[in-house]
Structure formats: C-alpha cells, structure tokens
C-alpha cells in the first residue's frame with residue numbers, strides 16, 4: 468500500500484509517501500518514495516519536494532491554506548515530473564496517516580478516522596489549541612481531496628504515554644481539577660519514543676516485556692521517557708509540551724510562581740508570558756543568540772561565548788537530572804537511547820550529558836560516540852553497566868505502519 472503520511476503544523480505541512488504492508492512491516496523493508504515540507508502556508512509558501520531518487524526541488528507558490536497545500540502536494544505526487552514509482556493517479560494513494568498531537572484520555576492508540584473520531588479530536592482542542600486545529604485541517608482537506616473511500620488514520624503523540632500510572636500523570640494540585648478538567652500529564656513525542664524503543668528491542672533481540680530503558684528525544688522539542696516492560700511509565704512533557712527538559716525555545720521545568728511574579732514585575736499578560744515560555748526561552752532565551760544547538764556549539768567553540776556555553780551546560784544538566792530520576796523510578800535500566808536532531812547528530816552533547824555519570828558506571832566509547840552521526844550504533848564501552856545507544860527516530864514510518872495495521876485491523880505489535 469502507498470501511504471501518505473501528513474504532519475500538519477499551524478503554517479507548515481511535512482509529508483512522506485511510504486510503501487508498506489503487513490508483510491513489508493514483518494520484513495522491515497518498506498520503501499520511502501517521497502518526502503518534503505511546505506512552509507509558510509497562508510502566504511507565499513516555500514516548498515521542498517524530494518523523490519526517492521534523491522532529486523530535491525525547492526519552489527515557491529502562493530498557498531492560502533492547508534487544503535491548497537495538500538492539493539498542490541497531491542498534484543505533484545501524480546505528476547510525470549515527480550516520477551514516483553507505482554503512483555500514476557490519486558487511486559494509487561491507498562491511505563493517509565495523520566500525526567495528531569493531542570489525544571487526551573480519549574485516544575490511547577491509533578484509530579481509523581470517522582466523524583466520531585473527528586469530534587473526539589475537536590474535544591481535545593482546548594488542550595492543544597495550536598496543534599489539534601492544524602491536524603484537523605489536514606484531515607478534512609485530505610478527506611475532501613481524496614474522497615471518503617480512502618481511509619485515514621490518526622496517530623497520536625500522546626498515545627504511547629497512556630500507560631503511565633496515576634503516580635506519574637497526576638499533578639499534586641487539588642484532585643477535583645483532574646476530575647473536572649482532566650488536568651494531568653499527557654506527554655508528547657510518543658510516536659518517537661515508541662519507535663526507538665521498538666528498534667532497540669529489535670537490535671538487542673528482546674521481547675517487549677524485557678525492555679527497561681530511558682529514551683531521550685532531543686530535537687528542537689525535547690523529552691525523556693522512562694520505559695518499563697516496554698511501556699511508558701513516565702515522561703518529562705506534561706499537560707502541554709512545555710514541561711521538562713530545556714528545549715530550543717521552551718524553558719521546561721520552572722517554579723510556577725514565576726508567572727505571577729512576572730505579571731507584576733513586567734506587567735505581562737498571561738498570553739504574553741505563555742509566548743515567552745514557549746517561544747523565547749530555552750536555549751534561545753538563555754543564550755540570547757539562537758535556538759539551534761549547532762550554532763550554539765560553534766559560538767562556544769569559536770567565540771568562547773559565555774552564554775552559549777551556559778545554555779548548553781544547563782541543557783545537559785537538565786537531561787542528566789532526568790536520567791537520574793528515571794533510573795530511580797525504573798529501579799534500574801539496561802540502556803539509554805538518544806534520538807532527535809541533537810541526540811542523533813551531536814557526539815559533543817551526548818558526551819556532556821553522560822560525563823558526570825561515569826561514577827555510576829555509564830561510560831562511553833569515545834571513538835564510537837564521535838563516529839556516530841545520524842545512524843544506529845551502541846556508543847557505550849564494554850564495562851558500562853548501562854548500554855548507550857543512538858537510534859535515529861522515524862515517526863513517519865511508524866505512522867505509516869500504524870495506518871496499515873489500523874486499516875487492516877491487524878494487531879499492533881508494539
């Protein structure tokens with residue numbers, strides 16, 4: 468089956484076309500036929516399209532909304548210039564898998580989209596006011612353009628964490644607020660944590676129940692996950708993706724009193740504070756320079772920039788804290804897995820995060836760590852009590868797989 472995977476943001480759309488099926492999943496031999504991104508939807512959009520022959524096209528076109536963007540994409544996919552193998556017409560697109568950010572307590576696994584599911588995703592909008600509406604726009608546009616005969620599947624960022632116990636997901640605020648408004652930790656990046664945990668299991672040849680690990684998704688957004696017997700028992704993001712680790716522009720954990728304090732001192736409104744915490748904090752806020760870890764590392768090295776170094780140190784210390792907390796919570800773990808743009812590509816950051824943990828018996832093989840950029844590799848040395856792996860994430864592949872399994876009503880293996 469040719470699956471179109473869509474990840475719709477408020478003004479962007481990432482996509483992949485993946486050929487997969489139950490037997491291809493079994494053989495781990497799916498084929499990515501195309502991928503790309505459309506940015507700045509609503510104005511003069513920037514379009515990057517790449518076929519599996521590696522030809523990359525960069526274009527610009529006025530696209531007023533998500534429907535126009537998906538229409539543009541579908542036209543390109545079936546065009547002779549794209550030359551996507553096995554895709555000559557829209558009938559060759561067999562299903563669509565959508566990344567949906569918030570599934571709250573309603574959706575604990577991927578589901579085929581029906582009117583009822585759409586209503587359910589709408590009900591979650593107040594928990595993800597920026598993300599779920601964009602996801603819904605993508606779903607509605609794909610339904611309109613491809614017709615209701617093409618099944619669509621929703622894959623939720625929160626679903627993998629639905630196994631968390633109350634002791635992890637409840638905040639210590641009056642219980643009735645959970646009852647009344649479902650204020651609790653949900654966690655995000657679930658598809659990524661689930662994918663790397665699944666790959667880890669394949670790499671080491673273990674059953675799901677035998678997997679006790681910590682997964683670290685370090686990208687522009689960052690989160691840690693404690694996985695026990697193959698299931699998420701805790702994660703660092705909370706009601707929204709703002710909690711936990713230091714991220715590109717999000718501050719992560721902080722004393723909630725800061726909000727009232729700033730409202731008084733700076734005369735900021737609540738929406739202004741929310742924007743500051745989501746968009747102007749984290750690596751960007753600390754360094755005053757950038758949210759991009761590559762640039763920060765360069766500033767630190769080439770210009771000895773003090774605040775760049777400080778931002779990186781705080782970033783690494785926070786990850787280390789979570790590793791310690793999760794090791795305690797799990798009662799020990801056999802491995803730590805790095806993924807995401809920073810986790811996959813930055814030996815320097817991996818080393819700085821784990822440096823202070825040698826006393827505990829976590830030690831890196833420096834050569835392997837240095838040589839591992841964007842590929843699967845064990846980077847701990849032989850004496851390390853806890854193995855350290857780098858596993859590039861592939862959320863789109865997991866979305867495509869869930870789409871096939873949901874459409875065919877096949878059991879999910881992980």
Ligand code: ADP
Pocket residue numbers: 685686687688715758759760761762764807808809812813
């Ligand atoms: P997103 O969370 O938006 O999907 P990514 O997972 O692509 O983002 O991660 C983006 C982050 O990864 C950026 O901070 C970028 O600087 C960082 N990154 C990518 N490559 C490297 C590298 N070689 N060294 C350090 N950081 C890197």
